[in-house]
Amino acid sequence: xxxxxxxxxxxxxxxxxxxxxxxxxxxxxxxxxxxxxxxxxxxxxxxxxxxxxxxxxxxxxxxxxxxxxxxxxxxxxxxxxxxxxxxxxxxxxxxxxxxxxxxxxxxxxxxxxxxxxxxxxxxxxxxxxxxxxxxxxxxxxxxxxxxxxxxxxxxxxxxxxxxxxxxxxxxxxxxxxxxxxxxxxxxxxxxxxxxxxxxxxxxxxxxxxxxxxxxxxxxxxxxxxxxxxxxxxxxxxxxxxx
Amino acid sequence: xxxxxxxxxxxxxxxxxxxxxxxxxxxxxxxxxxxxxxxxxxxxxxxxxxxxxxxxxxxxxxxxxxxxxxxxxxxxxxxxxxxxxxxxxxxxxxxxxxxxxxxxxxxxxxxxxxxxxxxxxxxxxxxxxxxxxxxxxxxxxxxxxxxxxxxxxxxxxxxxxxxxxxxxxxxxxxxxxxxxxxxxxxxxxxxxxxxxxxxxxxxxxxxxxxxxxxxxxxxxxxxxxxxxxxxxxxxxxxxxxxxxxxxxxxxxxxxxxxxxxxxxxxxxxxxxxxxxxxxxxxxxxxxxxxxxxxxxxxxxxxxxxxxxxxxxxxxxxxxxxxxxxxxxxxxxxxxxxxxxxxxxxxxxxxxxxxxxxxxxxxxxxxxxxxxxxxxxxxxxxxxxxxxxxxxxxxxxxxxxxxxxxxxxxxxxxxxxxxxxxxxxxxxxxxxxxxxxxxxxxxxxxxxxxxxxxxxxxxxxxxxxxxxxxxxxxxxxxxxxxxxxxxxxxx
Numbered sequence: 078x079x080x081x082x083x084x085x086x087x088x089x090x091x092x093x094x095x096x097x098x099x100x101x102x103x104x105x106x107x108x109x110x111x112x113x114x115x116x117x118x119x120x121x122x123x124x125x126x127x128x129x130x131x132x133x134x135x136x137x138x139x140x141x142x143x144x145x146x147x148x149x150x151x152x153x154x155x156x157x158x159x160x161x162x163x164x165x166x167x168x169x170x171x172x173x174x175x176x177x178x179x180x181x182x183x184x185x186x187x188x189x190x191x192x193x194x195x196x197x198x199x200x201x202x203x204x205x206x207x208x209x210x211x212x213x214x215x216x217x218x219x220x221x222x223x224x225x226x227x228x229x230x231x232x233x234x235x236x237x238x239x240x241x242x243x244x245x246x247x248x249x250x251x252x253x254x255x256x257x258x259x260x261x262x263x264x265x266x267x268x269x270x271x272x273x274x275x276x277x278x279x280x281x282x283x284x285x286x287x288x289x290x291x292x293x294x295x296x297x298x299x300x301x302x303x304x305x306x307x308x309x310x311x312x313x314x315x316x317x318x319x
Numbered sequence: 320x321x322x323x324x325x326x327x328x329x330x331x332x333x334x335x336x337x338x339x340x341x342x343x344x345x346x347x348x349x350x351x352x353x354x355x356x357x358x359x360x361x362x363x364x365x366x367x368x369x370x371x372x373x374x375x376x377x378x379x380x381x382x383x384x385x386x387x388x389x390x391x392x393x394x395x396x397x398x399x400x401x402x403x404x405x406x407x408x409x410x411x412x413x414x415x416x417x418x419x420x421x422x423x424x425x426x427x428x429x430x431x432x433x434x435x436x437x438x439x440x441x442x443x444x445x446x447x448x449x450x451x452x453x454x455x456x457x458x459x460x461x462x463x464x465x466x467x468x469x470x471x472x473x474x475x476x477x478x479x480x481x482x483x484x485x486x487x488x489x490x491x492x493x494x495x496x497x498x499x500x501x502x503x504x505x506x507x508x509x510x511x512x513x514x515x516x517x518x519x520x521x522x523x524x525x526x527x528x529x530x531x532x533x534x535x536x537x538x539x540x541x542x543x544x545x546x547x548x549x550x551x552x553x554x555x556x557x558x559x560x561x562x563x564x565x566x567x568x569x570x571x572x573x574x575x576x577x578x579x580x581x582x583x584x585x586x587x588x589x590x591x592x593x594x595x596x597x598x599x600x601x602x603x604x605x606x607x608x609x610x611x612x613x614x615x616x617x618x619x620x621x622x623x624x625x626x627x628x629x630x631x632x633x634x635x636x637x638x639x640x641x642x643x644x645x646x647x648x649x650x651x652x653x654x655x656x657x658x659x660x661x662x663x664x665x666x667x668x669x670x671x672x673x674x675x676x677x678x679x680x681x682x683x684x685x686x687x688x689x690x691x692x693x694x695x696x697x698x699x700x701x702x703x704x705x706x707x708x709x710x711x712x713x714x715x716x717x718x719x720x721x722x723x724x725x726x727x728x729x730x731x732x733x734x735x736x737x738x739x740x741x742x743x744x745x746x747x748x749x750x751x752x753x754x755x756x757x758x759x760x761x762x763x764x765x766x767x768x769x770x771x772x773x774x775x776x777x778x779x780x781x782x783x784x785x786x787x788x789x790x791x792x793x794x795x796x797x798x799x800x801x802x803x804x805x806x807x808x809x
């Protein structure tokens with residue numbers, strides 16, 4: 078009786094949950110980004126791509142250069158290889174372009190990218206998934222002022238900054254993208270490079286995340302042991318209560 | 320209470336002497352006895368009785384982490400050199416450059432959600448075991464005021480990170496006040512301190528969040544506990560333990576809160592901390608429910624997000640607000656009129672009261688423009704001056720406010736001969752289950768963008784929500800209850 082009642086009550090709830098989850102607006106298909114968050118070589122390659130291709134229009138103003146020691150670089154390496162726009166290694170990743178100029182040139186100021194991997198998460202996939210798909214979805218579109226469009230971000234203001242690596246993609250009649258003019262990289266190499274860049278963006282979004290998880294494990298183990306003692310103490314006090 | 324038997328007599332040691340000195344000047348021992356070592360709580364508390372002390376724990380966590388956050392947070396909406404609002408950048412500064420700042424911030428942001436989880440479970444306990452019934456009405460009222468205060472605290476605090484959802488959430492909620500007739504627009508302007516949410520709003524919300532609300536909250540928590548300790552705790556059987564006392568006046572089914580419940584609550588605290596830590600360390604965003612993804616984008620007054628949703632703990636009430644469309648207003652009125660009639664129908668009310676009620680309902684019906692809405696359904700446009708017709712948004716705000724405040728009426732709505740669900744009849748069990756399901760559906764729909772189907776479902780659930788409370792005087796009397804035991808069980 079109780080069981081039937083529960084089923085009767087919760088069946089409509091589940092029906093509602095499942096139907097509404099699918100009806101949530103336009104579908105956006107995202108490719109799953111390879112997880113390279115703990116791969117220092119990939120993160121360093123991503124950092125190189127980031128400072129060379131992104132950090133001219135986009136700032137990462139909450140990220141200090143010397144924080145890159147997290148991913149296995151020394152201060153000297155950071156200073157010699159990655160610092161194009163700053164004097165001191167403790168400075169944040171700022172850019173020289175002013176927001177007013179950016180607005181005049183691109184129509185909108187390019188957003189700060191420090192935590193873009195966190196803000197781009199949605200019901201369709203994680204932030205890295207979005208970035209991984211987005212950076213591989215630029216195609217030639219003469220109707221746009223920059224000559225570029227994107228299947229993930231319709232009418233995006235940003236031109237394809239990585240075009241010389243990927244080459245030039247065009248959109249076919251079936252909506253699928255294909256490389257028309259090859260770039261410096263093969264499609265496989267390009268996907269790999271974008272995966273590295275996305276891993277770096279993910280790292281930059283929350284540099285502490287791996288330490289957070291390893292600390293969390295210790296905290297929970299400690300609390301688990303504490304629970305045993307707390308429960309034993311409670312039982313000892315309560316043994317006379319009936 | 321503070322008689323000489325509660326004054327500590329020194330045993331000759333230094334600490335004993337110090338305590339005697341204090342006790343002669345401050346009721347330390349008598350307070351300790353009254354609220355802990357000689358506060359007798361029923362011995363049969365179950366799982367649901369952990370959440371009161373856990374709420375207190377979360378309050379302390381929020382205050383302590385909040386103190387450290389305030390040391391580094393800057394309530395400033397102006398843009399820094401990189402073009403980012405200073406408030407937003409200061410939160411990221413805490414996350415990256417402040418030692419352990421990320422942990423403090425995640426504790427605070429997870430603590431906000433944990434507070435509501437714990438408080439909702441604490442309130443549900445009240446519904447299960449009738450904790451609001453006489454003589455605990457004031458405890459319940461203080462509790463509701465704490466809940467209201469908590470909602471204010473959460474709302475003000477949510478603006479501070481100055482992300483897109485912070486900004487537009489505040490914009491939507493403050494704009495609601497503009498639906499109030501006559502004073503509305505000026506009232507929302509006064510609350511914002513500006514024509515749009517801006518630096519003035521951020522600064523005053525910071526002040527409310529850090530000073531005003533916590534002060535009121537602490538005062539109310541004290542009142543809640545003092546009132547509780549005056550009348551004693553309820554229990555899962557809903558019987559009064561003070562009815563059966565031993566020769567010393569100690570309830571037979573009571574045990575001292577300290578050490579029994581302090582020791583038991585430590586177990587609850589550790590289990591809570593395990594869950595709390597699991598979220599903080601492994602899923603601090605909690606899939607976008609505790610930290611919304613959109614809030615990692617700095618507030619932009621020129622860019623409205625396509626979908627604005629409040630944080631999960633507000634969504635049931637937000638759904639009630641959205642359920643009230645202009646088409647729904649007549650239904651709501653008919654529903655309330657019918658429920659009211661159920662209340663005045665019994666024979667003990669004289670005819671004049673019944674006629675007066677019908678006249679009042681009829682007058683309100685016409686004055687509030689219900690005929691205008693009904694006529695518009697068949698395509699007739701009524702423009703007569705008689706139909707003052709207020710906009711649906713106003714009724715939505717009223718319904719949302721009522722959906723919270725009505726909880727405070729429970730002690731007077733419940734006419735059941737027993738307190739606990741253990742002895743209540745099948746009607747209450749079914750009604751409570753339906754209510755919980757409706758509450759969850761409302762909460763879920765509040766997160767989503769509205770569609771006609773979802774609006775219809777939320778309207779049905781809103782009627783169930785209000786029906787649970789307003790029909791209680793009727794169904795609680797006809798329910799077939801079992802007799803309460805004389806003493807607590809198990």
